[in-house]
Amino acid sequence: DAKTTQPNSMESNEEEPVHLPCNHSTISGTDYIHWYRQLPSQGPEYVIHGLTSNVNNRMASLAIAEDRKSSTLILHRATLRDAAVYYCIRPQGGSEKLVFGKGTKLTVNP
Amino acid sequence: DAGITQSPRHKVTETGTPVTLRCHQTENHRYMYWYRQDPGHGLRLIHYSYGVKDTDKGEVSDGYSVSRSKTEDFLLTLESATSSQTSVYFCAISAAGWVGELFFGEGSRLTVL
Numbered sequence: 001d002a003k004t005t006q007p008n009s010m011e012s013n014e015e016e017p018v019h020l021p022c023n024h025s026t027i028s029g030t031d032y033i034h035w036y037r038q039l040p041s042q043g044p045e046y047v048i049h050g051l052t053s054n055v056n057n058r059m060a061s062l063a064i065a066e067d068r069k070s071s072t073l074i075l076h077r078a079t080l081r082d083a084a085v086y087y088c089i090r091p092q093g094g095s096e097k098l099v100f101g102k103g104t105k106l107t108v109n110p
Numbered sequence: 111d112a113g114i115t116q117s118p119r120h121k122v123t124e125t126g127t128p129v130t131l132r133c134h135q136t137e138n139h140r141y142m143y144w145y146r147q148d149p150g151h152g153l154r155l156i157h158y159s160y161g162v163k164d165t166d167k168g169e170v171s172d173g174y175s176v177s178r179s180k181t182e183d184f185l186l187t188l189e190s191a192t193s194s195q196t197s198v199y200f201c202a203i204s205a206a207g208w209v210g211e212l213f214f215g216e217g218s219r220l221t222v223l
Binding site for chain 2: 036043044046085098099100101103
């Protein structure tokens with residue numbers, strides 16, 4: 001099964017860090033882990049992706065477990081604009097098929 | 111912003127009629143994808159293309175066909191639309207397939223009455 005497992009929803013307060021977990025226990029050694037987010041009424045947008053080591057960019061950090069069966073997207077200081085559905089995705093069986101789950105709806109409280 | 115355009119952006123049609131959605135890109139990316147999004151299901155892959163005339167099925171391909179006769183265009187066709195195909199359809203493009211970044215279009219909202 002190429003699906004990932006994420007909590008349906010999470011809440012955070014503005015300017016606090018947010019840790020969004022994702023379980024991908026069947027991932028293979030060459031599969032990248034990708035994170036996208038979708039703001040209301042928009043198409044998804046890329047956040048970050050990685051293979052083994054932790055990754056950082058201007059939007060977020062991605063912490064990947066040593067066994068690669070789980071990862072955590074870290075938003076260092078949540079803003080109201082970060083309220084979105086966050087998707088953790090992975091390719092299906094080494095193919096070009098990127099399979100999305102239902103994602104985690106993040107609510108950011110002022 | 112990535113040069114990706116979906117058309118039409120909104121369409122209302124009747125059951126049994128054919129519908130074609132177009133995804134056009136100006137990035138010369140090799141990979142193109144069609145997803146649908148419905149409440150409670152997130153995004154589901156319909157079909158994807160890994161080059162001109164090279165396509166493959168996704169999770170929910172029944173009732174849909176695709177064509178890619180040139181790099182910049184990826185067409186999604188509903189041969190005979192049904193109410194269950196009412197959805198928001200997203201096209202995405204990628205230069206590097208599953209190791210790279212996907213760029214999504216703004217979506218096409220299709221209503222089948």
